[in-house]
Amino acid sequence: MARILITSAIPYINGIKHLGNLVGSQLPADLYARYMRGRGHEVMFICATDEHGTPAELAAAKAGKPVAEYCAEMWQVQDELGKGFRLSFDKFGRSSSPQNRALTQYFAGRLAENGLIGEVTEKQVYSHADARFLPDRYIEGTCPNCGYDKARGDQCENCTKQLDPTDLIEPRSAISGSTDLEVRETKHLYLRQSLLKDRLDAWISSKTDWPILTTSIARKWLHDSDGLQDRGITRDLDWGVPVKRGEEPWPGMEDKVFYVWFDAPIEYIAATREWADAEALGDEAWQRWWRNDKGAADVRYVQFMGKDNVPFHTLSFPATIIGADDNWHLVDYIKSFNYLNYDGGQFSTSQGRGVFMDQALEILSADYWRWWLLSHAPENSDSEFTWENFQASVNKDLADVLGNFVSRVTKFCRSKFGEAVPEDGTTGKRETVLIGELQRRLDAYQAHMEAIEIRKAAAELRAIWAAGNEYLQDAAPWAVFKQDPAQAAAIIRLSLNLIRLYAVLSQPFIPDASARLLTALGCEEAGWPDDIATAVAALPAGHGFAVPDNLFGKITDEARQDWQTRFSGTRT
């Protein structure tokens, strides 16, 4: 039995995430976690909310609430949505937890001890009206290059020129619109990751089996212009982890917090600790997942994330982990995803364009979304959600191929033999051929799951479902029954066992349908098959079952058209 540590990129606290966010990290991570648990491995699956930073403060202000209260409420919302999508986290933590505060401060202290923290005095724009320092992109003004009047302090969206806030003509706060701005000096801590560049470079180069998307982004940052730059890890904000050197005060850093990107990945560790604390377990319970010197040497650590997160996970966080020099377990595999687009454009949180997690669950249950999203995961390039494609895929795959198979087998059995696995009859060459095919396909399915080739795994699973229909058509128990009921019984006995097999194999993709099938078949304790021949004999003759309601209803044209208009923009 292996030990697998799985983390999903942690979603930002600021609002409900859309399906593109879901398929880029949490959903594939859940698929992998469920599969690995199914195979009998010990899994620790961690996610959390990422709560610090300017956007959270602004969202809270907009909602008229203290930021801590706002975050607590939004955590609740995201937690429930995660449950709605059947995301099987062992812990869904919060980056604002005391555990993360302590660990973040600890890491900063270790990095300082090891000479990896520098102090840099820099100039930042302060807004009197907002009573805060403004990140570059929260300053707007007229672009000196093209005259665009809504250029941001980091870049002009119109002419794409890189800017400094001080380049802007008539700069103003993007928050309040105030022009009462002042450039102030402020001192910040920098993670001197440039010192670790060669080590990170060698490490990335050794990861030849990683997705090209992951390594190419990492290489770009390592080798671009001057190479890997040091990164500021503190901010002048109220909401965040207070800057401390371990447990000691950090002179000159009072009233500052760590940059959200410094504390967010550390939350992976902290959330594991939150889990251990919640379970009333000792430190060794979480440390055995993270510290190589405390039992984590045999852990395989896999991260899931959208491509925008890759630089932080391939460079900054590893620099933190390596720099602390405490035998922390580095990530072993990074699965990264492109973006899912929505019907010819991008999902847009600000414009309310596309389908958001709460809306999705209002119109259809989790399995529909899970199946479509995972079987179309944007692994190699950006992919696109269209309602036509969604309707066609879901109706065909789930309702026709899988759902109808279950329906035809169970209903035929009920009408001819009653609601128990029929005895009588023996299987022959046709069944041997089927078992051989299923075994080959199972091997392929497992190989794709191990390699986290999600679309390929989905295609193979679908082929496994389809094989049942092919077999049934070929064996034609409805015709055989007229001459030889015993032979028909053998065919149906096998087919009922196929349903059980499908429930087990499909669980990572469509857990609700899987559970309903196992309940209908009266076998909740269904383990992963060792081999097909044994698995298709698991349900013995005489074993009672119930005919389940139709597993999946179909999406009608009317519903599709309705949703199409409803989600085309501006959520209400």
Next chain:
RNA sequence: GGGCCUGUAGCUCAAUUGGUUAGAGCAGAGCGCUCAUAACGCUUUGGUUGGGGGUUCGAGUCCCUCCGGGCCUACCA
């Protein structure tokens, strides 16, 4: 501007890393079946692999160039 990814059948995607005649699913067409959610099965029509050039015995795959789509570019996270 720079870098990276990408372009394969009407649609969504494969192609053992340079090797026979480029394959699946959906959609379309035909046939079959009647157990089943008008479901299922079988057969089948679709491709000058974005255009052009080059290397090679051989190119979807490597090189050059042009065209299209996308992402990143370090203070949003």
